[in-house]
Amino acid sequence: MRLDRFIAETTGMSRKDATKVLQRAEVTVDGAVQKKGAFKLPAQAVVKWNNEPLELVGPTYLMMHKPLGCVCANDDGLHLTVFSYINLPNKDKLHTVGRLDLDTSGLLLITDDGQWSHRITSPKQQCPKVYHAWLAEPVTENDITAFAQGLQLKGETTLTAPAVLEIINEREALVQVHEGRYHQVRRMFAAVGNKVEQLHREQVGALTLDTDLAPGEYRALSAEEVALFY
Structure with a gap:
């Protein structure tokens, strides 16, 4: 999954706002800052926004x-x-x-x-x-x-x-x-x-x-x- 989509789905923000938080260097993937929305998340990657972990919620x-x-x-x-x-x-x-x-x-x-x-x-x-x-x-x-x-x-x-x-x-x-x-x-x-x-x-x-x-x-x-x- 693309990183910007992951952020949007886990936070409820729009894809546009997800791009903004990435550009502000607020997001890390496995401890490293990642600014590219198109970045493909590897399996089991740990994503944090302002040091808070983000997790996909399963189907409802x-x-x-x-x-x-x-x-x-x-x-x-x-x-x-x-x-x-x-x-x-x-x-x-x-x-x-x-x-x-x-x-x-x-x-x-x-x-x-x-x-x-x-x-x-x-x-x-x-x-x-x-x-x-x-x-x-x-x-x-x-x-x-x-x-x-x-x-x-x-x-x-x-x-x-x-x-x-x-x-x-x-x-x-x-x-x-x-x-x-x-x-x-x-x-x-x-x-x-x-x-x-x-x-x-x-x-x-x-x-x-x-x-x-x-x-x-x-x-x-x-x-x-x-x-x-x-």
């Missing part, structure tokens, strides 16, 4: 309990975003792994690892997502069959992939889908003449929302949890 993997009323965007002129709840120095580099809409709560994954998030969101991976839905009308056994066979959504030309519908009680159900169509769960229930009044995502793949997390709270994933998607 977060689980958030997304609350209602915020959107999965880095910036939005109308609504609060999920990133307004995050207090990390690198949050401008983070992105959500897929999206939950304004009126959906629950498990949201956030990272700066594009390859990892792609493995979760890519249709080829068929990563299952489980939603808890509260309905306006009773859920029926016929709905279970319809979800399993695939549904024709309004404005779509192809049926949804088979989904698993599990009835909790008359107006509550769990839905497992493998796709990520726009407002898919809400539209699936609309296709069978019902309406979702509340929607909460409980699970992505084998990862379940931590019950200790209140809405708006988040925590880092463990190495074992990150490995679930590799």
Whole structure:
């Protein structure tokens, strides 16, 4: 990695400002002053700025309990975003792994690892997502069959992939889908003449929302949890 890029990524400063601190002889590599931004850092090199060591922070993997009323965007002129709840120095580099809409709560994954998030969101991976839905009308056994066979959504030309519908009680159900169509769960229930009044995502793949997390709270994933998607 170039030295100026390393400094920018470890301090949060711009590449231009990194060049300035180099020119001021404030940076050493293995004890020797280095002024060239294009200098290629050798493996295990010790870089210091004003005698303070700089270290690259590894990839970030977060689980958030997304609350209602915020959107999965880095910036939005109308609504609060999920990133307004995050207090990390690198949050401008983070992105959500897929999206939950304004009126959906629950498990949201956030990272700066594009390859990892792609493995979760890519249709080829068929990563299952489980939603808890509260309905306006009773859920029926016929709905279970319809979800399993695939549904024709309004404005779509192809049926949804088979989904698993599990009835909790008359107006509550769990839905497992493998796709990520726009407002898919809400539209699936609309296709069978019902309406979702509340929607909460409980699970992505084998990862379940931590019950200790209140809405708006988040925590880092463990190495074992990150490995679930590799």
